[in-house]
Each structure stands twice: as structure tokens, then as C-alpha cells.
Amino acid sequence: MFQIAIIIFAVLLFIFGVVVFVDVLLAKKNNTKYHTKQVITAFLFILPAAIFAFFFIALPILYSLGYAFTDTGLFEPDGGKFIGFENFKAAFEEIKNGGTLAIAIKNTAIFVVLVVPLQITVALLLALFCNVKYKGRTIFKVCFFAPVVISLAVTSYLWLILLDPSSDGLMNTILMSFGLPQQEFLRNPDTTMIWIVIVSAWQGAGYQMLIFSSALSGIRKDLYEAARMDGCNAWKRFWKVTLPGLKPTLLYILITVFIGACRIMVQPMLMVGSYDPKAITISYFMYGQAYDFPYLVGYSSAIALLMTIFTGTITFLQRKLLGEKRK
Amino acid sequence: MKEKHIRELINDNEVTIVKKRKKTIYEKIIYYVFGTILSLIFVFPLIYMIAASTKSEIAIANDAGTIRMFIPDFAHFSSIFDNYATLFNGKYEVGRHALNSFIYAGITIVLNILINGMAAYAICKLRFPGKAFFNFIIMFLIIVPVESSIIPLYLICRSMLGFVDKFSILAIICPASISVFNIFLFIQFFSSIPKEFEEAARMDGANTFQVFLKVILPLSKPILATVAVFCFIGVWNDYLWPTMVLPKEAWPIQATLTVINSDPAAETGQKMASLVITSIPIFIVYVAAQKYIVKGFGAGGLKL
DSSP, X not given: OHHHHHHHHHHHHHHHHHHHHHHXXXXXXXXXXXXXXXXXXXXXXXXXXXXXXXXXXXXXXXXXXXXXXXXXBTTBTTOOOBOTTHHHHHHHHHHHTTOHXXXXXXXXXXXXXXXHHHHHHHHHHHHHHHHSOOTTHHHHHHHHHHHHHSOHHHHHHHHHHHTOSSTTSHHHHHHHHTTOOOOOGGGSTTTHHHHHHHHHHHHHHHHHHHHHHHHHTTSOHHHHHHHHHTTOOHHHHIIIIIHHHHHXXXXXXXXXXXXXXXXXXXXXXXHTOXXXXXTOOHHHHHHHHHHSTTOBHHHHHHHHXXXXXXXXXXXXXXXXXXXXXXX | OHHHHHHHHHHHHHHHHHHTOOOOHHHHHHHHHHHHHHHHHHHHHHHHHHHHTTSOHHHHHHHTTSGGGGSOOGGGGGGTTHHHHHHHHSTTOHHHHHHHHHHHHHHHHHHHHHHHHHHHHHHHHOOOTTHHHHHHHHHXXXXXXXXXXXXXXHHIIIIISOTTTTOHHHHHHHHHHOOHHHHHHHHHHHTTSOXXXXXXXXXXXXXXXXXXXXXXXXXXXXXXXXXXXXXXXXXXXXXXXXXXXXXXXXXXXXXXXXXXHTOXXXXXXXXXXXXXXXXXXXXXXXXXXXXXXXXXXXXXXXXO
């Protein structure tokens, strides 16, 4: 492990050396000089950040890449052998055979497909609602934002209690007081992911609402006036003025919510737990494969690499599709 | 002629009417009723959490199905904080774990500002060869989404640096102290500080570190606050990482929630009280530092 780190360090240092060399040559050509004292101070200033970034940002990424092609275990990080694409083969094999990974992918897909439109629509509606100039709308805004403040762990445990499947649970009490049948919530495999979606959207929507509403106040008022003069009703004004004005914000929110949704892990872990196929997601599976039995760091890293490629591609495509029209 | 003039006047009037149309009382009522319902959908779990945290198991069962579910147990005022007392004095030692959280967050904030601030200062204000290298790495890490590298990070902290066995507090503090995004924020802010301030300090014989500490940092209080607030929220709310690297007695309060909430002997009220205790500092931070948090969100939007 240490040797590889030193090699990576040497490579980075070499690249840095080349850049410095080029800079010095350029300076000579332009007859501008660097002050040696200032250069040394600058390097000393960057040194702590560079060391930390090397160990805690660069190395984990590079190791994750490297581990994907080895059979490294959790307890012998140095004992892994290079096995080529075996991990990836095993992953595709597991997907084909309908193993846990396939279930995890299915659950994550359900989650992403439901939560991204739900959360963004709710956030946009809330932002539009708070944008109407009435007294006291700040109070509403604070209420919508309140769930964002609490942590993922608190949210998960809170809703675990609220979604108690017995008739004493709060949600069941509320449902039954409206004359609806008692629900099993998280214990029913058909509704587990749906409730995780609802809880996530409940918690996250306020954050996107805030971003949307600052973007809404940035749309020029005279555009609305002009649209009104042309006889556009509120519905038309929304499609012709508001939505085009929100496009960059919408793109940003779409990408961040999408990536965040792909990484969902803590809610299934705390609300269902024990790698239950009802709610296991890709990130949770990745974590479990490496940190719990069977302790396969290599296999987990291979899946992480596939995920990175997937989210990277989607982000790139979303940027391309939605972003080009901005200019 | 006259007719036309009058029509124009009417038209003008119509325009102003459309512009400054008064909201009718019905619209107001609909708006507020609708808003209240929406707000309740968002806050009822939190209200229930606070109300239930003041009650004993029997009181919760008694109140089920009535509106009293959402009201703290004021009838038994003396026992309102019983659950909290149990948490602080009993086997869970919530006070100590909360203190752990504060310590981790405090140290991380100071380190975060020093490390990232110094790097940003050098990149922004000093002239040295190889700047392009750092600029490229910063932009690269901000733009590219990298999937969880938490397992390799764990292995590095455990096997390579030996943090997990001996200095497990370092495993919490160090990875949280470096943030490329914060460097980016600092660079943006520092570039708005005029050179004259530094030059004046340098005339007085201050060295670069003194300039950074005594001139630059005091001038950048707003960005310091933003970074500190987000750093605090990040460390306080982090759940997974502490459970991986810390021994149980050093767990911060988020991780301790697992101990309390998965204990079959714990009462619902106690569980709720633990959730309330965990959330209070974050609520206070959000209320007190509103201005800086909004600024941080704005900076997040800059990433586009």
C-alpha cells in the first residue's frame, strides 16, 4: 500500500515539476523573475493543503480505481493480486443472474425515477407559492425548509418511528382517522422504496425550493408585464416566461438531485437495514460488500467505478442536452 | 377625437388596474389556508417529535388518535424533561457524546480555515511557478463527480496512517479539514481584497504569514463565517464515517442515535428526545447564521 502511494506521489511530483519548469522557462523568456523568498513562502503555504488533499482526496480516488482490478480484502489491503477485469465480469454475472446487485440496481432505479421528478416538482411549486407577495410567506418558507436542517440519521430514525406498522404509529393513526386502511409501510416490500422516496423528498425539497426562489426573484419583472399585455394567462406565463428563466437553475438542480439520488444509502441503511433486499441500494450494497462480510474491497471498488462512469456520463449528457440552449 | 382620447384613458386605466389589482379577501383566505396545510405537511413530524419527547410511554399511548399527540405534555409540567434527564444521566451519556461532536466540529473548523485559507491565499496573491497545476486540480475535483471512495479512505486511515487504532480522532478531523470547494470559495473572496492592505502591513515589517493572519483573515470574516457554518453542519451531521473509524465511547452524537434507537429497551419518548437534542444545535446555527448560509447556497450555484 505504502509503495503504491509513493509511486503515485512521485508521478504527481513529476507532473508538478514539469509545470514549474515550463513556468520558469516562460518567465526567463519574458524577462520576469520570481522572488525566491516569495516562491518558498507560497510552497510552504500550500504544503499542508497539498498533503491533506493527497492523502484524503487523491489517494482514495486512485486507490478505488486500482482496487477495482484486484481481489483485495478488507483486512489485507496489501495482499490483493491483479486479476484484470474479473471483478467487472463477476458484477455483470451477478446482474444477469438476478443476484443482490441486480435487486440493488432495481431499487436504486425505482428511487431515482420517483424521487427526482417528485422532489423537483414539489420544490418548484413551493418556490412559486412563496414567490406570491403575501404577508407572512417567510413563515411558510421556514416551515418548508425546516426538514432540510435535520440530519439524515435523525430523519431516518424519526420516520422509522412515525411509520410504525402497528396501529399505534403516527402515520397509521392519521390514515385511519381519514378512514383509510392500516398500512405496513416499510415492512411491505411493495411500498418500502416508495416511503423512502417520500421521506427523502420531504427532507430535500426545501433546499431546492430556496435555490428556485432566489432564481425566481432574478427573472425580470417587465417580461411578465409584457406577457400580460399580450394576453397570456398565468398558466401561459409560467411556460413562456418562468420556465425559460429558470433553465440554468433547473439544470443545476437536476444534476445535483440526480447524483444525490444515485448515492442514496443512509435512509435504507437505518430505516430497513441488514442489507434487506426490500431496500438495498447500490451504494449500500457497495458499502456492505467491502465493510461487512464478504469483505471484498476489490469487488466493491469495481462497482464504484461503474457507478462513477454512469453518473459522469449522465451528468455530461444532461449538461449537453439542457445546457447548450442557454447560449 | 374626443372618443378616441377617452378610450385611451380607459385603456391606460385598465393597464394600471391589472398592474396594481388588489388581492381580494377570498384570495387571501385561500392563500393562507393552502399555505398552512402545506406547512403542516412539512412540519407535523417535527412537531410530533418535540411533543412526544416530553411524554412517557403511557402518555403517548393515551394521546394517540387525538390532537394532543402534537402538543407537549404541559399537564405534567414537572416531568416534561424526564426523557432528557434519562438520556443525559443514564447509560447513554448523551452529554458526553454531544461534547465529542462539538470538539470534533471545533477543531475541524479551525484546521479547515487555516489549511484551505493558506493554500487559497498563496494561489491567489503570491507569485510562484506551477500555479496552473493547482488551479487545474481544483477545477477538476470540483467538476468531476466521484463515487464514494469511503472504503479506500478507511483503508488509508487504518492501514497506512494508523489513525483508527491509535489516534482515531485524527481520522475524523483530518479528512474533514481539506475541502477543495472551500479553497475555491476563499480564492474568490481573496481576489476581491485590494493589494494596498497587504502592502501597508508589509511596510510595517510583517512577514507573509503575519499578513495572512492579521490582515487577510480579519478582512474576510463573511467567508470565514460561511465556511465555518458549513463545516460545522457537515461534521455535526455526519453519520457513517464516525461509526466506521471511532471506538464506541468516542462516537459523536449522530452515531449514538443508532445505539439509542436500536435499543429495544428505549422508550419512544426517549428516542424522540435523542433526536431533538441532536437537532437543536443545527437549528440554532441555521437561525443564527442565516445570512452566511444563504451566501453559501449562492456560492454553490456559482459552480455552474
